[in-house]
Amino acid sequence: xxxxxxxxxxxxxxxxxxxxxxxxxxxxxxxxxxxxxxxxxxxxxxxxxxxxxxxxxxxxxxxxxxxxxxxxxxxxxxxxxxxxxxxxxxxxxxxxxxxxxxxxxxxxxxxxxxxxxxxxxxxxxxxxxxxxxxxxxxxxxxxxxxxxxxxxxxxxxxxxxxxxxxxxxxxxxxxxxxxxxxxxxxxxxxxxxxxxxxxxxxxxxxxxxxxxxxxxxxxxxxxxxxxxxxxxxxxxxxxxxxxxxxxxxxxxxxxxxxxxxxxxxxxxxxxxxxxxxxxxxxxxxxxxxxxxxxxxxxxxxxxxxxxxxxxxxxxxxxxxxxxxxxxxxxxxxx
Ligand code: TRP
Numbered sequence: 001x002x003x004x005x006x007x008x009x010x011x012x013x014x015x016x017x018x019x020x021x022x023x024x025x026x027x028x029x030x031x032x033x034x035x036x037x038x039x040x041x042x043x044x045x046x047x048x049x050x051x052x053x054x055x056x057x058x059x060x061x062x063x064x065x066x067x068x069x070x071x072x073x074x075x076x077x078x079x080x081x082x083x084x085x086x087x088x089x090x091x092x093x094x095x096x097x098x099x100x101x102x103x104x105x106x107x108x109x110x111x112x113x114x115x116x117x118x119x120x121x122x123x124x125x126x127x128x129x130x131x132x133x134x135x136x137x138x139x140x141x142x143x144x145x146x147x148x149x150x151x152x153x154x155x156x157x158x159x160x161x162x163x164x165x166x167x168x169x170x171x172x173x174x175x176x177x178x179x180x181x182x183x184x185x186x187x188x189x190x191x192x193x194x195x196x197x198x199x200x201x202x203x204x205x206x207x208x209x210x211x212x213x214x215x216x217x218x219x220x221x222x223x224x225x226x227x228x229x230x231x232x233x234x235x236x237x238x239x240x241x242x243x244x245x246x247x248x249x250x251x252x253x254x255x256x257x258x259x260x261x262x263x264x265x266x267x268x269x270x271x272x273x274x275x276x277x278x279x280x281x282x283x284x285x286x287x288x289x290x291x292x293x294x295x296x297x298x299x300x301x302x303x304x305x306x307x308x309x310x311x312x313x314x315x316x317x318x319x320x321x322x323x324x325x326x327x328x329x330x331x332x333x334x
Pocket of ligand 1: 051052106107108109127128129130152183230231232233236257259260273
């Protein structure tokens with residue numbers, strides 16, 4: 001009797017010990033397991049303006065739809081540089097030293113800052129108008145290395161052709177942009193080539209930051225028949241001010257993006273940024289699932305639509321032609 005009891009007790013104690021060990025086990029390894037499998041994503045955005053916010057929100061929505069939910073299966077660290085180049089560099093360096101699994105850079109200046117900080121961490125740029133001219137990739141089809149992304153390239157020619165349907169007498173166009181934004185330069189160059197072939201003159205009006213806008217636009221409006229601004233981050237964040245000055249001078253402002261029309265520009269022939277954000281999200285999922293960024297082609301949006309602002313048209317005494325109104329994807333009326 002005694003022996004079996006002792007055996008039973010020792011067996012029980014062994015079992016209890018094993019049990020207590022295994023009972024502890026789920027706590028610790030699970031924690032370590034989590035921090036190993038939870039991917040960390042840094043998102044850097046150059047400035048706060050509606051278009052860039054739409055891209056970010058739509059990208060996060062797509063990640064979530066595919067099972068990558070912030071705070072659960074992934075961790076997102078979102079940083080905004082408030083239009084400041086020095087902030088961009090600090091953010092990029094922080095993302096790299098934190099060794100994040102993926103860096104998403106919204107707009108060209110952010111992408112350039114991140115690309116110059118790492119050759120290892122996957123970089124997904126978003127809405128960069130001219131990835132080649134901006135030095136982000138050397139090949140759109142097979143970028144190679146650690147970089148890929150989406151482009152919001154538009155056609156300056158198509159925007160001016162739309163402008164001529166609305167205001168047929170345009171001869172002189174003022175090109176308003178930040179000369180350090182490489183995303184704007186390629187579009188303005190295209191505008192200049194088009195103008196040369198079509199007997200139009202382009203007057204350059206460059207800003208270096210948003211506080212230049214008031215003075216530059218005020219001196220430009222009286223020299224031109226219309227203004228043209230490409231997909232420029234600096235001008236986009238000052239669009240209400242641009243509109244106010246141009247409307248007073250009764251001059252139309254043709255722009256590169258729908259949000260700039262919403263903020264008072266007269267018209268554009270542009271892309272849908274919600275779709276672009278979603279496409280960027282699809283690429284983010286591919287990278288999170290192990291695909292090499294450099295093996296994914298850069299995606300350019302193909303569908304372009306007309307966006308108009310009826311309130312601005314009325315304010316400057318322009319009658320938007322019926323055929324243009326009919327073709328428009330969206331007519332803003334504030
Ligand atoms: N295309 C811009 C870039 O390359 C970024 C951008 C996206 C943007 N949507 C915009 C700029 C709307 C101005 C307005 O940096």
